[in-house]
Amino acid sequence: MAEKARRVDDALDRALPLRHPERLLASMRYSLLAPGKRVRPVLTLAACELVGGEESTAMPFACAVEMLHVMSLVHDDLPCIDNDELRRGLPSNHVAFGEGVAVLAGDALHCFAFAHAAEATAGVPPMRVLRAVAELGKATGAEGLLAGQVVDIEHFGQTEVGLEVLEYIHLHKTARLLEAAVACGGIIGGAEEEEVERLRRYGRAVGLLFQVVDDVLDVTRTSEELGKTAGKDLAKGKATYPKLMGLEKARLLAEELAAKAEEELQGFDRNIARPLRHLARYIAHRHN
């Protein structure tokens, strides 16, 4: 998996060379190439291989998924949204480049994600590519990630947020893009309909797991360990799993979700599914 992540890093670097206008490209590259876990693009590559596709055919979509993830972070960190000054261990994009450029660099990553996925994917029937493009658009849009983000903002600082709203937020804000990352890998790799559905369920479980663990880490780790501001959820009065169900129950929920994710991998070849199984465990037990 670490090797896959390194290949993603290389592909991202090659896809987006520094060129004119340099300030815009520098801002895009600053956030895109900041050291990251690359969980989403690695999921795309592994899902493609799981259904018998070549890793390389899924690389443009893997890059597109990471670009969309990063652009959402750049915009979320803005003063008018989450107002975060630290991201991946570095000053947030708007701190480094100014708010105006951060807005536009996020937009440019957005455009580039779709252009790159549509143009650089080679050796795959166009119908599959189109379907995966639509999948990404829906996963990140008003039915997906952005729905979660807006509902999150709406409930910001409210004390009566229940588990149901919290789950809505995380299913949309986090799990939907992880689901799409896995689904796109499957679609590009030529998965059967039923395999795509199983991959989706795996992705959704892993996505929710990711968020539950994120919430747990926010209260148990330091900013230095996380590479972003720790304790900010509590400080901001945000609803989190530990806050709503207690730390121990949140940890148990994480275990359940990891088990559910592994379960969905059962009908696939045990050996080829190993990376995805490993990834679910890694996400469950990660420390930052």
Add this chain to the structure above:
Amino acid sequence: MAEKARRVDDALDRALPLRHPERLLASMRYSLLAPGKRVRPVLTLAACELVGGEESTAMPFACAVEMLHVMSLVHDDLPCIDNDELRRGLPSNHVAFGEGVAVLAGDALHCFAFAHAAEATAGVPPMRVLRAVAELGKATGAEGLLAGQVVDIEHFGQTEVGLEVLEYIHLHKTARLLEAAVACGGIIGGAEEEEVERLRRYGRAVGLLFQVVDDVLDVTRTSEELGKTAGKDLAKGKATYPKLMGLEKARLLAEELAAKAEEELQGFDRNIARPLRHLARYIAHRHN
């Protein structure tokens, strides 16, 4: 052309019904359905017909082009960029919905544009659709619209901006999306390579024309007539065509660009090219 614009209005309204989360969708619809000239989507439809395609097959791309245009306006109006409070005769999106929602609504329109174009286009070979998706991504991204916007911001308030920089800004910020609007219509309609190139040159001329006329209107019309803040370019010390070459020469340049646009239409059927010819003249002589 007015009928085409009305059909675009209908298609936009149907494509994006109000649904949960309502605040996000309301903000998207507020800007997308505000009365607009719909110049770009009408260009897409007319170009598709010009090369023998059915208008309806190009409608999803026509809508996508307008969504991308509108999202760029929503973000440009933000306080951290152009800080404009009036747009299409209404309070800007961030004035009506707050900055955070305006950023996210712009992003959501962005996602939806690509998802809609990829998913709703029917009866067209997938290869053409993919090519048009890539075209849109490049036209709006760091090689296109956003390059122009960033260079514009960089030169903001500088007094030594020359015609060359001004042309770079407008070719990217305005003309590139108009070019893509026309090119996408042609691609979806099945244009030959050489026809696409001619359509591009027409679109580029019309795009630059659009901006020259915009600059002229900014100094000759009132805010009420324009539906947006008038005189703001001058007030902000922005470089414009009238400022750099004088009002009369700017008007002459507009005439030249309109003539060049018409010239590019020559190899096409005179009758079917009428709407595009008419549009170039309309843009040259519009009053708002």
